[in-house]
Amino acid sequence: MKIAVLVAVLVAAVFAAVLTSNVVTKVVTDQQAAAGGIAPAACDAAIGPTQPGQPAQGGSDASQLDQESRNTVSLIISIGKQRSLAPRAWQVAIQAGMTESRLHNVHYGDRDSLGIFQMRPSMNWGSAAQVTDPNYAINKFYDVLLAVQDWQNMRPGDAAQQVERSGFPDRYHRWEAMAASLVQNLGQIADVVGCGQGVGAALPPSQAAAQAIKFALAEQGKPYVWGATGPDSFDCSGLMLRAYESAGVILPRVSRDQYKAGAMLPVREAQPGDLVFLATDPADPSTIHHVAMYLGGGKIVEAQQTGVPVHVRPFSFDEREVVPQAVRPGV
Template structure:
């Protein structure tokens, strides 16, 4: 959140949550970074990746390994995106696609007749071999096709990359989320690439206005049935991560679909310091986030709201910070 984390210069007033007979009152003042993002019509998109530093990393380590050629292509992706007045999310999609397809290199070889940064195939109408191996042409062509993808601004960037590339391995583009988010902030000089606010170092962003709205949505779903893999287009039933996704989406913050992906969608803090609206996670091995299997929303006062399992409707229950399988960090979505 930029200067919001300078000593003595907090721009966000921590909200007060009062938990009484199931009612929660929330008083928050939105931070300046989020207000600026809204003014630029940039919706908060936590699915862009964890741009804050934290135990799971921020993408900086992967970015530091890029060669001069790779960073040059990143700079070109961002430069052309800016010239075309495309939002940072478009740059994010292109960087993830390019890193996945070619390692952000303009290759003169590939699977069958695939060529260039995005492994475009001349036989499929992407252009001539000379064109698709020209980085400027390839980047512009990628943006042209991305612009024709319905709802590309509302979905996870790796999913949009797949919609353009149509790979036989549709989930592989998610691998580079954090690195791409770091690059659009670092190379693209966008201080707040997600539009949600950005933490600095080990300082933790304050609770957001979105958290209060997300809590209200989640509480309103109490009593509705659990359904594994529940659709996120209705509110008839929920699984654990769909409840979190829809709760924060109602507040203008986009989260990834699964609990393991949601672990990467915000700032980290010790679980004992969790505040209302923060997400708590459970894993089979608490030292390995890849084993996360459950997520719930902390309400304060030692309580969570969750969609727990089949046969148990959405409910509030007490939580102990030392209970089995609870991850030692909580996540503050969108910051």
């Protein structure tokens, strides 16, 4: 018993030391290959609605986990490695477990929901004994995740929602930074979010932004078609989607979701490549109806409306429908 206690104390100490360190462990590429042969997905892996992609916040959240939660994280990563799953899968599972149970193997929940992921025996997740067995629950979560089409290219929180089918789909984004920190440090995966050492809105324009601008400008003259994502025509969000896709950054399909897909900053501080939004009520993001790319110097490139081809036009931050936040994708 004393030996077991000592081991637990040592594990906890190592865990805390790793999480509180400012040193990012760099791991060679073959370690990533051993974890699934898939390079880390686009850097929106650590982006959430209120900039939780800042590394310091993720490390801070992770350092506050209790011992049971830490053990669950270690098991999620261990099983993920055993199954040769990509690090993105580990992150999805960590975010889902943290949201559903704070990574605890609980024996209660809404209706008959049980365990780390609040799986329901009545919904064919397994028996009560099975869904409260951490090994079973984690493997079952991975099984369902792998059946989700294109899950690798979703935000981790969106992929978690596809598995959990929650009535509150946005809540899984809350733990993106923490999950990325855990995967990077405990899983020994270098730069899991693919963003280098980003600092959110403080970043200057990036190479990704430069490439996105280059792409968007090259599409000038192509017609606006609602719902189009190229290559021969675009709508507003379709143009932004393809522009940043050309730079290796994955954006959601529609403008209201693109508003949540990057570091937010005051619109008057927008830099070239940042996305600016128009809304019926600028104070209510649910009324966003248009997105464009800021070019600097009071200009934007956009796919505006039917009958108007992709073009560059003058832009003022004082336009009546301008949303007060801009978004920097890939940060």
